[in-house]
Amino acid sequence: MKDDISILNFNFKVPNQNDGNNHWNYRKEKVIEYVNSIQPTIIGTQEGVQSVLEIFHKGIGEHKYGSFGVARDAKSFFSTKPNEHNQIFYDKSKLEFITGDTFWLAEDISKPPKTPGFCGKHNRIVTWAKFQFLKSKKILFVFNTHLDNKDIDDLLCETRAKAMDLLIAQMKIITQQEDDASAAATSIIVMGDFNSKRDAYPYQTLIEKNGFSDAWTTAETREGDVAYSFHDWLGVKNPFENEDGLEPGCKQIDFITYYPKSIQVQKTAVVTEKWTSHGEDRYLSDHFPILSYMSI
Template sequence: MSYNIKYDNVNDTVNNWNFRKEAMVRLLQHYGPQFVGMQEVLLNQLDYLDEHLPDYSYIGVGRDDGKQKGEYSPILYNSQHFELISANTFWLSPTPEKVSKGWDAALERICTYGRFKDIQSGKELYVFNTHFDHVGTEARKQSVNLILQKIKAVNTQNLPVVVTGDFNLEPDSEPIQLMQRELTDGQQATQAPFYGPTGTFNGFDPDMVLDRRIDYIFVENLEVQRYLHIDDRMENNKHISDHLPVLAELGME
């Protein structure tokens, strides 16, 4: 699953995190994804989710200091089913190993990744999760190149790979088309028909036509059995976040 949960902004009134967090936990418990690549997660949000989702552990760091400050792009994983082998975070910039802003980006941006082992089968895979800049055109382009280079560098054994993220880019953009050439767009490869609205961004507007797809799950060496954009809402028809969660059901080949 890929899910931008909208950061806990103290200025948010009706869409405040405190009004959304219980519904988010229920959604995650209902769908039970093995991995959730999240975006815009502050430490207090991560602590809440960690406390209320006891089957899950997480990897990731805050983008502002490489520790706990600023937004995380964490990967939650079901620790009952998967064992963490290694984890790392790099910055989407020309100096990826240190806290930095890249190219024309407005903010620091990161990619967190981990290598995991299926406890039952012993099979391993990589999961990468990212959140691209909302302003920098060059930054988004270079970020794709950097992530693809990193996958090639670490995945020397040609293991299955999942890439989740809010790319702040629509499918007709050049960087997304590069991702689609180098990896498999889960929506294009799904065996069951794609389910859900076209878009993933809702802006907390219950009446918005959902046609802007900016959140994705890409894979390599995995079959995509189902691919969904989940438009589940709270009782008052309010959205749980300003993005829809994206869910892919995957099979190891």
């Protein structure tokens, strides 16, 4: 039995007083409207602060979606600081939450470090969850991360390299702790904002050395005629898109990856949804969300 699911990878963009008309307060209704129109099975978020996450969760339906994940600077969802989370939302009508946790991309993975791990600019985390499909009883692990933005153009950036190595090591430990020998085959999703492209270490080590596949490159159908997933509010008119020889998706930093290769990906889209406000195009975020439909 195959389980058909949809996965949305969404960097919310942490609210900032300099956002102007792109501030969350002016986007929230459109974000919620879009997500409700597609009703993803799983939503992996980055840069969601508590106030944003609470509004978003209420808008998409707390009765329909469960959520999981803690703040990167405090091991409590109800932190007094506007901390960023890597929340995972899941459709409770399709998935049962079994267990999960958040670990820090640092020397001590169990708590927020006093200084960012691996000499990064910010504390970084991985939120993971173990689910069981209600129909097939198959097991699905989801890992959602946001790697550091230090030295963006360095393909071998030590901060991101050590973080991805740690993520992979912990993922192997977590997914091998399956204590039910009769459980159906396990599938794994690793998603998030890697702050680096496909030619950099994080992507290369996950895909080339650890057997994961990229839902964009393997999809039967791809949608979204843009090279970049980060556009800094410039949208499809991002001037970098004018560079010669760019193919759709070739400059993405936001990814949905999966294991094993037997998973079938019907469609992956770079979501360029927009509307007009104050005479300008507005977008869901400063990153284009990534949406993938697959059969597990």
